[in-house]
Amino acid sequence: MDRLYLEGPCTVSGEIDVQGAKNSVLPILAGALLTDQQIVLTNCPDIRDVRATFQILKYLGCSVDYDNGVAVICAAGMNRSEIPDALMREMRSSIMLLGAILGRMGTARLGFPGGCELGPRPIDLHISSLRRLGVTFLEEHGFLDCTAAKLHGADIHLALPSVGATENILLLACVTPGTTRIFNAAKEPEIEDLQNFLNAMGAKITGAGGSTITIEGVEKLHGAEYRIMPDRIVTVSYLAAAAISGGEILVRKACPPHVISVTSLLEESGCEIEMAGEDIRLRRRGPIEAVKQIRTMPYPGFPTDALAPIMAYLTLAQGTSIFYESIFQNRYKHVEELLRMGANIKVEGRVAIVEGVKKLTGASLVATDLRGGMALLIAGIAAEGETEITEVSLVERGYEHMVRNFSSLGVKIREG
Numbered sequence: 001m002d003r004l005y006l007e008g009p010c011t012v013s014g015e016i017d018v019q020g021a022k023n024s025v026l027p028i029l030a031g032a033l034l035t036d037q038q039i040v041l042t043n044c045p046d047i048r049d050v051r052a053t054f055q056i057l058k059y060l061g062c063s064v065d066y067d068n069g070v071a072v073i074c075a076a077g078m079n080r081s082e083i084p085d086a087l088m089r090e091m092r093s094s095i096m097l098l099g100a101i102l103g104r105m106g107t108a109r110l111g112f113p114g115g116c117e118l119g120p121r122p123i124d125l126h127i128s129s130l131r132r133l134g135v136t137f138l139e140e141h142g143f144l145d146c147t148a149a150k151l152h153g154a155d156i157h158l159a160l161p162s163v164g165a166t167e168n169i170l171l172l173a174c175v176t177p178g179t180t181r182i183f184n185a186a187k188e189p190e191i192e193d194l195q196n197f198l199n200a201m202g203a204k205i206t207g208a209g210g211s212t213i214t215i216e217g218v219e220k221l222h223g224a225e226y227r228i229m230p231d232r233i234v235t236v237s238y239l240a241a242a243a244i245s246g247g248e249i250l251v252r253k254a255c256p257p258h259v260i261s262v263t264s265l266l267e268e269s270g271c272e273i274e275m276a277g278e279d280i281r282l283r284r285r286g287p288i289e290a291v292k293q294i295r296t297m298p299y300p301g302f303p304t305d306a307l308a309p310i311m312a313y314l315t316l317a318q319g320t321s322i323f324y325e326s327i328f329q330n331r332y333k334h335v336e337e338l339l340r341m342g343a344n345i346k347v348e349g350r351v352a353i354v355e356g357v358k359k360l361t362g363a364s365l366v367a368t369d370l371r372g373g374m375a376l377l378i379a380g381i382a383a384e385g386e387t388e389i390t391e392v393s394l395v396e397r398g399y400e401h402m403v404r405n406f407s408s409l410g411v412k413i414r415e416g
């Protein structure tokens with residue numbers, strides 16, 4: 001999709017099911033390379049990053065079928081271990097294929113991943129961790145040549161709890177002889193989803209969700225059927241859209257415990273939240289109240305991926321909200337676009353000061369990145385008049401069926 005048009009203000013109201021999580025399905029698709037038997041994934045989201053991963057899997061020699069949220073992958077015919085540069089640049093998570101390709105083929109050749117819109121995103125921790133497992137790297141002409149001749153378990157202390165590095169270690173260590181322990185591992189729920197999926201394939205991993213993960217290498221993995229967990233950032237994006245519009249929403253098939261850092265902020269700012277089983281209901285009580293301090297942190301802290309959607313919501317708050325982005329260097333590109341709508345935001349380094357305004361007005365905007373683009377959509381719901389958003393394909397990296405889903409909630413939205 002090229003562009004989106006919204007006609008605001010609209011009131012979001014209704015019920016919606018949450019899609020499967022982008023950040024779970026991508027490493028899990030990499031895991032499908034570790035067996036020559038069939039993998040069936042349900043709740044697999046229909047998003048651009050998944051389609052890009054399918055392209056890479058097919059290039060590597062796998063068969064891939066996708067229909068209505070069910071992906072069937074078979075890597076029996078895998079006959080390549082290199083990923084062309086153009087496919088690597090499609091997305092950041094292409095780097096997650098490294099551990100899996102090495103685990104299956106013993107060698108891998110790939111370029112550097114894309115997705116640099118948030119500032120520098122080095123892969124030094126991925127490389128140093130896999131080196132501890134016995135992988136050797138040769139870097140030449142923008143490509144990494146990797147060889148896993150003599151793999152062995154190891155203790156790995158991560159300097160930072162990197163989500164991607166933790167996942168790459170899991171993917172390789174589960175088929176590496178011996179015991180591997182990861183200290184200061186990332187604790188994000190998507191890591192636990194990857195652990196559960198790999199264990200369903202016969203891996204022996206314990207501890208994901210905590211900061212120490214233990215992996216007993218096994219010789220072989222087998223086929224499995226697995227349901228991808230709900231996307232926590234899509235969940236909070238729907239909640240923010242309803243909240244800014246003064247509406248009421250029931251988000252179904254979610255995982256409420258995964259989004260408490262965001263729902264408690266929504267409550268603090270004037271929304272009523274009810275959680276029951278897989279349901280989250282949000283209703284706005286009155287005016288939006290500013291939130292004094294929002295600091296992005298690794299899980300279970302406030303997620304960096306939720307910063308932009310929540311910032312869009314707080315542009316209409318009474319008072320001043322202050323954001324501090326602690327994970328990425330440049331997560332404020334969308335701010336310039338929100339300013340065009342009449343928002344009052346000042347950015348100083350990693351801090352953004354959002355002075356609430358009484359109204360936003362529709363404008364012609366460019367999506368700067370995935371979550372920044374969703375922030376513009378959320379602002380466009382509350383803005384007076386027409387909002388045009390271009391570069392929407394960036395938003396489609398992580399959100400499925402946007403026009404259909406937001407229309408069903410009462411948003412006047414159409415594809416351009």
Ligand SMILES: CC(=O)N[C@H]1[C@@H](OP(=O)(O)OP(=O)(O)OC[C@H]2O[C@@H](n3ccc(=O)[nH]c3=O)[C@H](O)[C@@H]2O)O[C@H](CO)[C@@H](O)[C@@H]1O
Nearest residue numbers: 023093120121122123124125126160162163164305327328
């Ligand atoms: C596909 C996927 O799951 N993406 C998520 C993943 O990204 P990703 O896995 O890239 O994020 P990381 O947790 O690795 O990055 C966190 C921080 O560590 C730094 N770092 C990371 C690796 C490395 O080798 N060296 C290094 O310095 C990064 O620059 C960043 O400042 O976690 C991020 C943080 O929750 C989320 O915003 C992304 O949505």
Ligand SMILES: C=C(OP(=O)(O)O)C(=O)O
Nearest residue numbers: 092093115305370371398
């Ligand atoms: C930054 C994100 O994703 P990625 O790591 O895939 O670029 C995101 O989902 O907000």
